[in-house]
Amino acid sequence: MGAQQTGVTVDPALEAAAAPLLDQLAADGVASKLAAQDATLWGSDAESEASIRLSWTGLHRTSRPLIGEIEALRNDLRSEGVDRVVLAGMGGSSLAPEVITATEGVSLTVLDTTDPAQVADALAGDLDRTVLVVSSKSGTTVETDSHRRVFAAAFEEEGIDPARRIVVVTDPGSPLAELDQCRKVFLADPHVGGRYSALTAFGLVPAGLAGADVARLLDQAAQVADVVAADSHENPALRLAAAFGAAHDGGAEKLVLADTGSGMTGFGDWAEQLIAESTGKQGTGLLPVVVEGPEAPGFHDAGDDATPVATGPAADGARIAVDGPLGAQFLLWESAVAIAGRLLGIDPFDQPDVEAAKKAARSLLDDPDALHATSVPAAVAGTVEIYASAGTSADGSLADILREFTGAVPDGGYLAVQAYLDRLDDASAALLRSEIAKRTGVATTFGWGPRFLHSTGQYHKGGHQNGVFLQLTGASEEDLQVPDRPYTLGTLQLAQALGDGQVLTDHGRPVLRLHLTDRAAGLAELVRAVQELDR
Numbered sequence: 001m002g003a004q005q006t007g008v009t010v011d012p013a014l015e016a017a018a019a020p021l022l023d024q025l026a027a028d029g030v031a032s033k034l035a036a037q038d039a040t041l042w043g044s045d046a047e048s049e050a051s052i053r054l055s056w057t058g059l060h061r062t063s064r065p066l067i068g069e070i071e072a073l074r075n076d077l078r079s080e081g082v083d084r085v086v087l088a089g090m091g092g093s094s095l096a097p098e099v100i101t102a103t104e105g106v107s108l109t110v111l112d113t114t115d116p117a118q119v120a121d122a123l124a125g126d127l128d129r130t131v132l133v134v135s136s137k138s139g140t141t142v143e144t145d146s147h148r149r150v151f152a153a154a155f156e157e158e159g160i161d162p163a164r165r166i167v168v169v170t171d172p173g174s175p176l177a178e179l180d181q182c183r184k185v186f187l188a189d190p191h192v193g194g195r196y197s198a199l200t201a202f203g204l205v206p207a208g209l210a211g212a213d214v215a216r217l218l219d220q221a222a223q224v225a226d227v228v229a230a231d232s233h234e235n236p237a238l239r240l241a242a243a244f245g246a247a248h249d250g251g252a253e254k255l256v257l258a259d260t261g262s263g264m265t266g267f268g269d270w271a272e273q274l275i276a277e278s279t280g281k282q283g284t285g286l287l288p289v290v291v292e293g294p295e296a297p298g299f300h301d302a303g304d305d306a307t308p309v310a311t312g313p314a315a316d317g318a319r320i321a322v323d324g325p326l327g328a329q330f331l332l333w334e335s336a337v338a339i340a341g342r343l344l345g346i347d348p349f350d351q352p353d354v355e356a357a358k359k360a361a362r363s364l365l366d367d368p369d370a371l372h373a374t375s376v377p378a379a380v381a382g383t384v385e386i387y388a389s390a391g392t393s394a395d396g397s398l399a400d401i402l403r404e405f406t407g408a409v410p411d412g413g414y415l416a417v418q419a420y421l422d423r424l425d426d427a428s429a430a431l432l433r434s435e436i437a438k439r440t441g442v443a444t445t446f447g448w449g450p451r452f453l454h455s456t457g458q459y460h461k462g463g464h465q466n467g468v469f470l471q472l473t474g475a476s477e478e479d480l481q482v483p484d485r486p487y488t489l490g491t492l493q494l495a496q497a498l499g500d501g502q503v504l505t506d507h508g509r510p511v512l513r514l515h516l517t518d519r520a521a522g523l524a525e526l527v528r529a530v531q532e533l534d535r
């Protein structure tokens, strides 16, 4: 079988609209300047951040020495019978290894949740065979810190030395770089931001320890590096960026991503963070809407405010198609999104609105009374408690409440379902996306909390302000204390939902929180209520 070709297809009308932007990008030498890591491409305000964020353009060369180190550690661990890899990491510190391993069919347990039951399930796996990779650029992310504490205590309880079973990936100088209780610290290139770090130690170490062929990813990226660096009208990164820019200029601020048979698994979730966190700021941006496939509601029937994008071969309904092997796609999309940032006039390397939700969650954790004061619902429908923000109604049946809430989505706006639940045991919650989109015709996204806070969370607060937010929280049968911290995972999870809800409300966005006192029964009631929406 020949090597999979990397390429971008754009429909003729969009390609024509994009032509002037493409001419300009080529004339300005944007592709070669990006490859040469020129920090001036996004204007003077972005220059200082960009000057420490561009090393990703050369990772197909600079990450090579890592391969041997990863292989050596993997062989040592395997010779000790340690072959189960659990990865604690949020956003850019876990999304790439997840897509890499899923694409190769290699097993990796990803912990990017504060759901107590989901963490408990990961702990209940065979600890004798487990290595925990703790990945965090900053070394201070609360979810990742909590996972490390919980796992270190569990290893100790089983008589396993955590210092043999914890591997760290972090930036030089982070608090994690000094961690004593660990087997090895991989220091990543600090001049690469989280969402551009797929081909750094953040992507390669967990995936490689789990058994993925990470050298091949670098080869695939190397195969497109010259093409992506060329100031040519055929450069797929320039063509993709120009198409994104032209679509946005024409009022299509959403990119609806569907896998059309790419051979990759879960690529949309990785691209979602790249697009949303890079572009969703200063009241503008591209909202990624990841859908179940080209037949899914919101793709073939996308409105004028959205561009259907096939990740994989071109398909009916798609205006853009991007194909190629995973390693090449990483570099191609990173380049295109960074260049689209120039066209949108924003800095693609900062995430100015992410901190607000973290801060709000922290203050709720510091003030348990404030957290408990929020526990009186405005109404109860069966096993669903309803908590409505100002201006949002809690009157009538669950279907009535949802009808009114979805009716609050402005023209060209979107509805975001944010499920602070267990993404394995409560997986059926994800069905709500297509059900809501199908019944209401509204562009609908779905994210697991708190995972999405490190992905689309930036866009929700910083991008086009036309979203409405449906939060789902659920009762937990068990909770887990975070060792040496004054909170449990369940408290942290609730504080994260309420904190983000508060920040969204402060932005004037409608927020409806539905709390499931029985998760399975509540989800079933919710799906039934959504199915009544078109009646």
Ligand SMILES: O=P(O)(O)OC[C@H]1O[C@](O)(CO)[C@@H](O)[C@@H]1O
Binding pocket: 090, 091, 092, 093, 135, 136, 137, 138, 139, 140, 141, 144, 194, 195, 277, 351, 354, 453, 454, 455
């Ligand atoms: O690697 P860290 O520092 O734990 O951060 C994880 C994620 O959190 C964010 O900073 C946003 O909260 C992302 O940009 C990043 O990928």
